[in-house]
Amino acid sequence: MPLASVLFVCLGNICRSPLAEAAFRAAADAARLPVEVDSAGTGGWHAGDPPDRRAIAEARRHGVAIGDYRARQIRAEDFTRFDYIFALDHSNLKDLQAITPANATASVGLLMDLVPGRAGQPVADPYYGGPDDFAETWADVSLAAAMLVQRLRG
Numbered sequence: 345m346p347l348a349s350v351l352f353v354c355l356g357n358i359c360r361s362p363l364a365e366a367a368f369r370a371a372a373d374a375a376r377l378p379v380e381v382d383s384a385g386t387g388g389w390h391a392g393d394p395p396d397r398r399a400i401a402e403a404r405r406h407g408v409a410i411g412d413y414r415a416r417q418i419r420a421e422d423f424t425r426f427d428y429i430f431a432l433d434h435s436n437l438k439d440l441q442a443i444t445p446a447n448a449t450a451s452v453g454l455l456m457d458l459v460p461g462r463a464g465q466p467v468a469d470p471y472y473g474g475p476d477d478f479a480e481t482w483a484d485v486s487l488a489a490a491m492l493v494q495r496l497r498g
């Protein structure tokens with residue numbers, strides 16, 4: 345029985361949310377926290393695809409292999425299956441709120457609200473950016489992952 349189940353959600357599920365999933369898996373493993381983790385996109389255009397190659401490279405730099413992650417679109421049962429659903433930006437959060445079913449039990453929020461001093465901030469979409477943007481994504485999601493581990497431990 346996991347201590348908590350967590351779903352990270354961005355637009356395509358090929359850049360930001362796979363990195364958030366990877367960072368949180370790594371942080372939870374290091375803390376020996378038994379968690380269930382997944383990620384999804386609000387959109388389904390990339391369903392079945394591996395993460396963006398730049399996201400794979402960024403995760404690899406931090407010792408996490410994500411090449412066998414596969415993108416999927418969020419579905420109604422995610423709102424009862426997971427304890428926490430974290431949106432990577434405001435648009436993702438708005439889209440999640442629009443499809444939250446009446447029987448939802450998950451707590452739905454913005455990822456960076458976990459980080460003191462960063463509340464209300466988005467994790468910027470690196471899709472049209474370069475390697476530096478993916479490094480910034482990693483920095484953001486790993487900060488949030490560390491705070492989430494701390495919170496679940498507490």
Ligand code: 4NP
Nearest residue numbers: 354355356357358359360471
């Ligand atoms: P993600 O990035 O939401 O962080 O996975 C994107 C991936 C794909 C697209 C947009 C953002 N797209 O337009 O295909």
